[in-house]
Amino acid sequence: MNKELKFDEQVNVTKPKLPPFQSYVEKIKSVWDSNWLTNNGPIHEEFKQKLKTYLNSENIELFVNGHLALETALKTLGGKGEVITTPFTFASTIHAITNAGLKPVFCDIEPENFNIDSSLLEQHITEHTKAIVAVHVFGYPCDVYKIEEISKKYNLKVIYDAAHAFGVTVNGKSITDFGDLSMFSMHATKVFHSIEGGILSFKNRDLAETLKSMKNFGINSHNDDIEMIGTNAKLNEFQAAMGLINLKSIDEEISKRKKIYSIYIRHLKDIKEIAYQAELENIAHNYSYFPILVENNKLRDFLFEEVKKYNLNLRKYFYPLCNDFSCYDYDSKQTPVAKDISDRILALPMYSDLKEEAIVKIIKIIEHETNIFNKKMLSVLY
Ligand code: T4K
Numbered sequence: 570m571n572k573e574l575k576f577d578e579q580v581n582v583t584k585p586k587l588p589p590f591q592s593y594v595e596k597i598k599s600v601w602d603s604n605w606l607t608n609n610g611p612i613h614e615e616f617k618q619k620l621k622t623y624l625n626s627e628n629i630e631l632f633v634n635g636h637l638a639l640e641t642a643l644k645t646l647g648g649k650g651e652v653i654t655t656p657f658t659f660a661s662t663i664h665a666i667t668n669a670g671l672k673p674v675f676c677d678i679e680p681e682n683f684n685i686d687s688s689l690l691e692q693h694i695t696e697h698t699k700a701i702v703a704v705h706v707f708g709y710p711c712d713v714y715k716i717e718e719i720s721k722k723y724n725l726k727v728i729y730d731a732a733h734a735f736g737v738t739v740n741g742k743s744i745t746d747f748g749d750l751s752m753f754s755m756h757a758t759k760v761f762h763s764i765e766g767g768i769l770s771f772k773n774r775d776l777a778e779t780l781k782s783m784k785n786f787g788i789n790s791h792n793d794d795i796e797m798i799g800t801n802a803k804l805n806e807f808q809a810a811m812g813l814i815n816l817k818s819i820d821e822e823i824s825k826r827k828k829i830y831s832i833y834i835r836h837l838k839d840i841k842e843i844a845y846q847a848e849l850e851n852i853a854h855n856y857s858y859f860p861i862l863v864e865n866n867k868l869r870d871f872l873f874e875e876v877k878k879y880n881l882n883l884r885k886y887f888y889p890l891c892n893d894f895s896c897y898d899y900d901s902k903q904t905p906v907a908k909d910i911s912d913r914i915l916a917l918p919m920y921s922d923l924k925e926e927a928i929v930k931i932i933k934i935i936e937h938e939t940n941i942f943n944k945k946m947l948s949v950l951y
Contacts, residue, residue: 570878571933574933574937575880576879576881576930577880578880580880580881580882581882582886582917582918584918585758585762585920586822588814588815588818597806597807597810599611600807600810605806606805606806607803607804608803610809612806613631613804613805615809616631616804616810616816617629620816623736623816623819624736624743624753625746626743626770628777629768629771630769630771630780631766631767631809632769632802632803632804633801633802633805634766635752635754635755637800637802638767638769639728639730639752639767641769641780641784641800641802642750642752642780643665643666643671643700643728644670645776645779645780646669646699646700649670649671649672650672650697650698651671651672651673651674651695652671652673652698652699652700653676653685653694653700653702654666654685654702655678655704655907656893656899656907656911657678657704657890657904657910657911658704658887658891660891661730662704663891663897671699672697673899674695675892675903675904676689676690676693676904677903677904677906678706678906678907679712680906680909680910682706682709682846683709683910683914684703684709684711685712685716687711687716694719698725699726700725700726701716701720701726702730703716703727703748704729705729705731705737707733707860708735708737708760708856708857708858709846709852710739710744710747710849711729716747716748727747727748727749728748728750729747729750731751731753732754732756733759733858734751734857735753735754735759735761735855736761736819736820736853737853737854740851741851741853749772750769750770750771750776751770752769753770754766755768760822760826761812761819762811762812762815763804763809765808766808766812767802767804779797783799783802785801785803786799786800823855826855826921827854827856829859829928830856830859836928836932837861837932839936840932840935841864842864843939844862845859845860845861845862858886859916859918860915861914861917862910862913863913864913865913866913867942868939869885869912869913869915871938871942872935872939873885873915875941876934876938881918884915885911885916888914889911890904890907892904918931
């Protein structure tokens with residue numbers, strides 16, 4: 570270990586953005602005046618309107634977190650059936666599908682952008698298929714045009730887990746323009762957050778009443794009866810206030826992250842054992858994560874462990890693959906590309922107040938430890 574490279578304080582993969590304390594206090598003052606804390610309060614409604622404008626979406630419902638938003642969206646499909654999805658995602662995607670009474674059918678991913686491989690989708694379609702649940706992994710959009718074409722051909726619904734994709738555009742169009750429904754996470758670790766929170770953006774405006782009711786125990790505004798089995802997934806006024814304030818600076822947040830991305834790639838270019846995702850044409854990205862692909866699994870695991878000595882806490886997003894979880898009975902052999910990516914992936918720190926000198930240090934640590942690993946490997950060989 571090179572002691573000079575050690576960080577004085579822990580550097581994590583992300584650091585939630587907090588607005589100036591006083592601005593939050595100002596915003597939540599009205600909660601004391603109105604005595605209205607949750608259940609579609611005035612700050613919730615203001616937040617919803619502002620999000621509609623920012624995401625360029627006519628239909629939006631807010632949830633207490635992204636996971637319950639996704640689960641609720643999946644429940645609107647009604648009944649049993651299969652959904653084609655990716656194993657290279659956070660546990661939430663697959664748990665939401667399963668909790669909604671549906672069966673995930675795993676499709677392999679593309680090696681370049683880690684998203685579901687649209688050229689393989691058709692081979693997974695059966696008479697039981699209800700939907701495609703694709704994830705815009707790390708905010709990189711899926712092959713949205715091809716997915717739309719296939720979904721029309723087979724009359725399937727498309728639900729995007731857009732947990733990472735807040736603010737992303739494709740050919741100048743909001744990411745919400747694609748698919749029947751998109752779910753955005755507003756968890757503290759995300760590029761845009763409301764402490765915890767989730768957004769559903771959807772095309773069919775008739776869904777609004779159903780979603781409102783489902784997140785409020787199945788209660789509806791028309792009669793006393795409870796016509797569906799709902800849950801409690803409402804976003805409260807304190808969450809909405811945090812979201813509203815953070816929304817004001819979201820463009821600045823993304824542009825700071827863009828600079829961080831360019832510093833990373835400028836310095837990483839010389840480490841031949843490390844690859845990173847290129848910027849895509851026609852995509853306005855949000856730089857939500859900075860994933861790297863390490864040459865092999867042994868080096869990835871070595872780096873993950875060794876950098877902890879420098880107070881650097883990285884994450885293996887996403888390892889293990891969801892089709893390797895012991896709570897399920899699936900098999901990652903069916904998705905070899907995802908297996909390979911998951912064995913080599915590592916997320917580096919990405920947050921707006923990450924300083925250039927910290928980035929340079931992170932890369933030096935990786936370079937230094939990679940050299941140590943290579944020497945060890947050579948000594949084993951000879
Ligand atoms: N679909 C996808 C594709 C997702 O990635 C997610 C969530 C969801 C659905 C579900 O959305 P939500 O229901 O969460 O809205 C984190 C987040 O908890 C999770 O939201 C996120 N994806 C996932 C990719 O990352 P962990 O287990 O890695 O979180 P944790 O606690 O280890 O935090 C990560 C780092 O952030 C730590 O190094 C410390 C730092 N941190 C974290 C928190 C919470 C802070 O500095 N302050 C904090 O308050 O899952």
